[in-house]
Amino acid sequence: MKTSGGPATRIVIVGGVAGGMSCAARARRLDESAEIIVLERGEYVSFANCGLPYHVSGEIDDADDLLVQTPERLSAALNLDVRTGHDVIGLDPAAREVVVRTATGDERIGYDALVLSPGATAARPAIDGLDSPRVRTLRTVGDAIWLRDSVDSGVGRAIVLGAGFIGLEAAEALALQGLHTTVVEFAGQVLPPLDAEHAWPVEEELARLGIDVRTGTAARQIIEGPDADTVLLDDGTRLAADVIVLATGVRPDTGPFEAAGVAAERGAMIVDEHGRTSLDRVWAVGDATISVDPVTRVRRPVALAGPANRAGRLVADDILRPGQARPIPPPLGTSIVRVGALTVAMTGANRAALENAGIDHHTVHLHPNQHAGYFPGASPIHLSLHLRAEDGMVLGAQAVGSDGVDKRIDVIATAIRSRMTVADLIDLDLSYSPPYGAAKDPVNLAGMVGTNVLDGTMRLWYAHDVDEVLASALVLDVRSPREFATGHLPNALNIAHTELRGRLDEVRRAADGRPVRVLCASGVRSAIAHRVLAQAGFDSASLSGGMRTLRATLGATADAVLQTEETAARV
Numbered sequence: 001m002k003t004s005g006g007p008a009t010r011i012v013i014v015g016g017v018a019g020g021m022s023c024a025a026r027a028r029r030l031d032e033s034a035e036i037i038v039l040e041r042g043e044y045v046s047f048a049n050c051g052l053p054y055h056v057s058g059e060i061d062d063a064d065d066l067l068v069q070t071p072e073r074l075s076a077a078l079n080l081d082v083r084t085g086h087d088v089i090g091l092d093p094a095a096r097e098v099v100v101r102t103a104t105g106d107e108r109i110g111y112d113a114l115v116l117s118p119g120a121t122a123a124r125p126a127i128d129g130l131d132s133p134r135v136r137t138l139r140t141v142g143d144a145i146w147l148r149d150s151v152d153s154g155v156g157r158a159i160v161l162g163a164g165f166i167g168l169e170a171a172e173a174l175a176l177q178g179l180h181t182t183v184v185e186f187a188g189q190v191l192p193p194l195d196a197e198h199a200w201p202v203e204e205e206l207a208r209l210g211i212d213v214r215t216g217t218a219a220r221q222i223i224e225g226p227d228a229d230t231v232l233l234d235d236g237t238r239l240a241a242d243v244i245v246l247a248t249g250v251r252p253d254t255g256p257f258e259a260a261g262v263a264a265e266r267g268a269m270i271v272d273e274h275g276r277t278s279l280d281r282v283w284a285v286g287d288a289t290i291s292v293d294p295v296t297r298v299r300r301p302v303a304l305a306g307p308a309n310r311a312g313r314l315v316a317d318d319i320l321r322p323g324q325a326r327p328i329p330p331p332l333g334t335s336i337v338r339v340g341a342l343t344v345a346m347t348g349a350n351r352a353a354l355e356n357a358g359i360d361h362h363t364v365h366l367h368p369n370q371h372a373g374y375f376p377g378a379s380p381i382h383l384s385l386h387l388r389a390e391d392g393m394v395l396g397a398q399a400v401g402s403d404g405v406d407k408r409i410d411v412i413a414t415a416i417r418s419r420m421t422v423a424d425l426i427d428l429d430l431s432y433s434p435p436y437g438a439a440k441d442p443v444n445l446a447g448m449v450g451t452n453v454l455d456g457t458m459r460l461w462y463a464h465d466v467d468e469v470l471a472s473a474l475v476l477d478v479r480s481p482r483e484f485a486t487g488h489l490p491n492a493l494n495i496a497h498t499e500l501r502g503r504l505d506e507v508r509r510a511a512d513g514r515p516v517r518v519l520c521a522s523g524v525r526s527a528i529a530h531r532v533l534a535q536a537g538f539d540s541a542s543l544s545g546g547m548r549t550l551r552a553t554l555g556a557t558a559d560a561v562l563q564t565e566e567t568a569a570r571v
């Protein structure tokens with residue numbers, strides 16, 4: 001390290017985009033005298049990876065707009081020595097040097113502090129023919145330009161392999177440009193981190209955009225042809241494609257650093273709370289690192305721009321102000337994506353993560369409007385929230401809707417970071433006027449339902465348990481007869497909630513000793529009915545999220561499971 005009047009600290013940074021460039025900029029602001037060298041393998045630094053799909057869609061028309069900074073501007077403004085075309089191929093921790101490959105040969109560059117922010121590369125699954133020139137990832141400016149040029153050349157058919165965030169952004173972009181687009185996803189649903197009930201509205205929206213979604217199947221082979229490639233799926237389907245986007249996930253780009261002894265797990269570098277790796281004077285941030293999930297305490301990689309940027313900044317602090325540097329908070333994985341007219345967002349743990357970690361929890365589902373129902377343009381937010389059974393701590397949330405989703409998920413992300421409980425959510429003082437929200441904001445409502453569940457005022461049953469419920473309970477549907485006729489569970493008893501108090505004997509006879517499982521359209525009326533039943537001594541529970549969540553959970557099978565007047569008459 002630099003001592004007063006001694007040589008300047010040399011900070012070498014590998015990777016010149018999100019984490020790397022944040023670190024470089026912060027380091028300069030902290031220390032005018034430091035020598036800061038950024039080594040970037042590619043042609044560009046500081047480019048907007050997150051904006052790439054929107055160049056393909058045409059919304060960001062000029063690819064130059066994706067270049068947030070250039071080496072020249074970074075040199076002028078921050079006195080950074082940014083070297084593109086510099087591929088770090090080795091690390092010698094004993095000599096404190098990196099080995100760099102450039103167009104003119106290999107060289108060694110010494111460091112006092114080394115920051116690794118090499119990001120991730122596209123995973124390449126075992127698919128024959130993946131080397132076809134019609135296959136491209138979407139990770140670089142060059143990829144986006146290539147795809148946009150393909151679109152502009154008039155190609156007609158695209159296949160996107162993988163329905164994660166980048167896959168769906170690519171599919172949406174290609175469909176917006178008029179290509180017949182198919183998405184192939186090995187998992188049983190799109191956006192696999194979403195709880196299943198939120199994935200179905202997304203699939204419906206993709207269908208509305210004209211995108212053909214194939215879930216539960218994978219590409220096996222790509223057969224090159226003179227005019228188009230053929231993608232062979234493992235269900236036997238053959239699809240023709242002019243362009244194929246490979247978006248089946250990412251893997252940390254850590255080869256040379258692991259080889260040099262940086263401790264890693266599943267290919268991602270392990271760091272402490274200040275981003276320090278297992279090697280002295282070597283830090284790492286971003287997609288190439290693994291972090292501890294603050295909710296489940298499980299170690300997993302988080303490939304998101306916000307955590308990479310913030311970690312880069314804090315690592316600069318740790319290098320230059322070690323006594324004062326704040327620890328890097330482990331990321332919650334808060335994320336958001338636009339799919340057509342819908343916004344899909346999530347924060348914290350999903351149901352699978354909670355189950356895998358053995359965390360006893362409740363989930364509440366709500367469908368409140370994003371703003372006052374009487375104000376024009378009201379539309380529902382399908383919101384679910386996981387809370388810890390022990391004390392109501394907020395563990396995670398997911399939401400889908402056409403408006404207001406971002407605000408609610410960001411508020412809940414803040415609540416999780418602040419270790420709030422559902423009771424705290426009720427007390428949040430959120431902005432309101434009719435065009436923006438409601439006097440009881442969806443987040444406040446989620447807190448109210450959550451506390452009701454926690455203190456036993458409300459008892460819920462869940463759509464994913466419907467088979468068990470049908471086998472063992474009386475289903476009491478408290479919607480109006482007209483709503484009931486549009487689709488109901490088999491053998492359900494229909495008594496509108498307004499009539500329930502006078503017809504409890506009828507329920508008792510129909511239940512014949514079985515528990516009563518109540519439902520309505522969204523869970524509001526069934527909550528009232530549950531309170532009536534519970535206080536009359538019934539073993540009762542209300543369907544979380546009501547028929548809306550049930551239909552979303554049943555997905556494509558809903559029409560086969562639910563009976564209408566017509567289907568009921570046939571049986």
Ligand SMILES: Cc1cc2nc3c(=O)[nH]c(=O)nc-3n(C[C@H](O)[C@H](O)[C@H](O)COP(=O)(O)OP(=O)(O)OC[C@H]3O[C@@H](n4cnc5c(N)ncnc54)[C@H](O)[C@@H]3O)c2cc1C
Pocket residue numbers: 014015016017018019020039040041042049050051052053086087088089117118119120138139140166253256285286287288302303304305306308309
């Ligand atoms: C199409 C797309 C859309 C995305 N959208 C979003 C979004 O909407 N929201 C969000 O939060 N995140 C999004 N992300 C993810 C986000 O971009 C990453 O999480 C973030 O950029 C990670 O930062 P990083 O510094 O770890 O890696 P990167 O920003 O990827 O930077 C790594 C850089 O290191 C260089 N490099 C790698 N190895 C070497 C080496 N050995 N020598 C020299 N240079 C090297 C690479 O060339 C690369 O330029 C998106 C990513 C993509 C590809």
